Amino acid sequence: MININENYNKLQASYLFSDISKKVAAFEAANPDRDIIKLGIGDVTRALPAACIEAMHKAVDEMASDGDFRGYGPEQGYDFLRNAIATNDFQSRGADISADEIFVSDGSKCDCGNIQEIFATDAKVAIPDPVYPVYTDTNVMAGRSGTWKDGRYQGMPYLDSTAANNYVPALPEEPVDLIYLCFPNNPTGATATKAQLKTWVDYAKENKALILFDAAYVAFIRDEDLPQSIYEIEGAREVAIEFRSFSKTAGFTGTRCAYTVVPKACMAYDSEGNAQPVHALWNRRHCTKFNGVSYPVQRAAEAVYSPEGKAQVKELTDYYLENATLIREKMISLGYQIAGGENSPYIWINTGGDSWEFFDKLLNEASVVTTPGSGFGACGQGYIRISAFNSHKNVKEALTRIEKAL
Ligand code: MLT
Numbered sequence: 001m002i003n004i005n006e007n008y009n010k011l012q013a014s015y016l017f018s019d020i021s022k023k024v025a026a027f028e029a030a031n032p033d034r035d036i037i038k039l040g041i042g043d044v045t046r047a048l049p050a051a052c053i054e055a056m057h058k059a060v061d062e063m064a065s066d067g068d069f070r071g072y073g074p075e076q077g078y079d080f081l082r083n084a085i086a087t088n089d090f091q092s093r094g095a096d097i098s099a100d101e102i103f104v105s106d107g108s109k110c111d112c113g114n115i116q117e118i119f120a121t122d123a124k125v126a127i128p129d130p131v132y133p134v135y136t137d138t139n140v141m142a143g144r145s146g147t148w149k150d151g152r153y154q155g156m157p158y159l160d161s162t163a164a165n166n167y168v169p170a171l172p173e174e175p176v177d178l179i180y181l182c183f184p185n186n187p188t189g190a191t192a193t194k195a196q197l198k199t200w201v202d203y204a205k206e207n208k209a210l211i212l213f214d215a216a217y218v219a220f221i222r223d224e225d226l227p228q229s230i231y232e233i234e235g236a237r238e239v240a241i242e243f244r245s246f247s248k249t250a251g252f253t254g255t256r257c258a259y260t261v262v263p264k265a266c267m268a269y270d271s272e273g274n275a276q277p278v279h280a281l282w283n284r285r286h287c288t289k290f291n292g293v294s295y296p297v298q299r300a301a302e303a304v305y306s307p308e309g310k311a312q313v314k315e316l317t318d319y320y321l322e323n324a325t326l327i328r329e330k331m332i333s334l335g336y337q338i339a340g341g342e343n344s345p346y347i348w349i350n351t352g353g354d355s356w357e358f359f360d361k362l363l364n365e366a367s368v369v370t371t372p373g374s375g376f377g378a379c380g381q382g383y384i385r386i387s388a389f390n391s392h393k394n395v396k397e398a399l400t401r402i403e404k405a406l
Contacts (some may be wrong), residue, residue: 007143010153016133016375017041020359024369031367037398039327040369042186042345042387044251046319048300049312052250055303059296073292076283077104077259081298084305085259089244095231101263101279103286104293104301106256108216108245112180113138114289115212115241115260118281119178119268126176128169129158130187130376130383132214135180151378160379161188163350167339168192171203179204181230182214184221187376187385188348189324189340194227201230204239210268210278211240216258219249219317220324221343237263241278248345248389250304250313257293257301320345323388323395330399331386334406345388348373358384366401 020040028036047053062068076082082099090097105111113134116125125139129152136153139145146154157176159169167190172179181200183192204211213230221228230240242261246252262282267275293301303309324341331338331349341347351358355372362368362384373383388395 005141005143007141007145010140010145010147011137012148015137016371019375020369020371024363027363034367036363036367036369037390037394037401038369039387039390039395039398040371042248042389043253044248044320044389045391046251046316048251048255049304049309049316051303051306051309051312052300055306056296056300059299063295070295073295073298075287075290075292076100077102077293078295078298081302082259084302085244088305090229090231090261093228093232095229096237097229097231097261097263101261103260103262103282104298105258105260105286105290106293107247108214108243108258108260109134111243111258111260112212112214114285115282116142116144116178118278118285119210120271123177124157124175126157126159126172126179128161128180128182128185129378130161130373130380131180132182132186133376135212135214136377151381158377158379161185161190162379163337163339166190167348168196171199175207175209177207177209178212179209180212180214182216184217184344185340185346186214186217187346187371187373187380187383189342189344189346190348191221191223191226191343193225194233197227197230197233197236201233201236201239205235208267208269209239210266211236213240213242215242216245217248217344217346218244219313220321220345222321223343226343231261231263237265238267241266241282246301246304249317250301250309251316252297252301255297255300257297319392320388323390323392326392326395326399327386327388330403334403341388347386347388349384349386351382351384353382355381355384362402362405365405366398368398368402 082102086099145156157172161167161169167188230236245258262279264279266278327347328341337350339348355374359372371385373380
């Protein structure tokens with residue numbers, strides 16, 4: 001008899017964004033004449049940068065000729081892309097990361113979800129609240145939690161991120177082994193300073209813990225004083241893994257390309273307390289379960305670092321940030337307390353009521369889709385998240401309708 005992994009039974013019914021899609025699909029079916037504006041899931045709406053398209057076309061042409069054709073590439077990614085990433089995203093900012101510490105993949109969601117499998121099943125995992133649900137759910141699937149009770153999984157220390165701490169959590173009160181951090185934050189849009197990240201790096205060093213740092217939204221940072229990578233913090237090479245994505249940076253949500261940085265100095269421990277390089281473990285896992293991102297897509301990602309690509313990515317992210325400003329200003333003018341939207345495409349709004357009720361009100365009365373904050377955790381109850389990923393025209397129209405509905 002084949003038994004199931006019963007940890008799956010602990011999971012809440014379904015993935016947040018699937019629940020929302022179902023609700024929106026039902027609303028669409030019932031109201032075929034309503035023009036729905038989607039500011040829910042953080043999916044980009046504008047075309048890929050021209051430099052990426054040009055590079056992808058060229059690579060596709062290479063694949064059409066026997067002489068230039070490429071089959072399986074290196075699982076970790078082609079050197080041309082790993083070198084471009086190391087130079088531009090890290091070394092240019094004084095972060096000591098080399099190309100062979102970069103693992104190119106098909107997405108940060110997969111990497112953030114898969115990374116936990118190289119660590120012990122009894123590892124204590126600290127999860128921020130509110131949080132991108134992938135971190136929590138994948139650890140529940142792996143058996144690192146107890147059952148769901150009062151809106152939280154037992155046995156997982158939660159790190160409250162609230163208005164009181166500007167959405168940057170305090171250190172845990174009990175010892176933990178794995179710590180998820182995400183800045184600029186999804187869903188709150190909050191950012192963390194170098195000093196705040198240093199507190200976490202110091203904690204991880206003292207406790208032989210490891211930080212899983214999700215920097216998927218780094219391209220939206222405009223404040224020069226904010227760190228863009230955890231490796232800008234002294235000592236982080238020993239205790240942190242970083243996730244980056246081309247999805248929000250350059251519109252690759254449908255194209256799929258991301259990368260994970262695992263420094264060679266980064267250690268985890270076996271049951272006898274011996275230090276083991278995490279790089280070797282992740283490399284082993286990656287080579288066994290992944291066969292590389294397609295060549296044309298890696299060429300498109302490389303083009304992000306060309307002079308034209310950099311200018312186009314700036315223009316693209318500036319465009320969404322202009323939407324974020326419009327949303328911020330409107331919601332403030334309507335009297336709401338908000339966070340995010342300045343170095344982030346997400347605006348986190350305290351509705352003063354129930355998250356799902358507010359979500360339903362905006363859907364039913366304004367035909368605008370948002371994301372209910374309670375779907376990101378207990379601390380998100382009462383909030384909604386509005387995403388800036390849409391056209392200026394749609395965002396302006398959505399704000400007019402929201403104002404009317406409220
Ligand atoms: C979100 O809306 O939180 C993200 O788009 C989800 C994702 O990146 O998978």
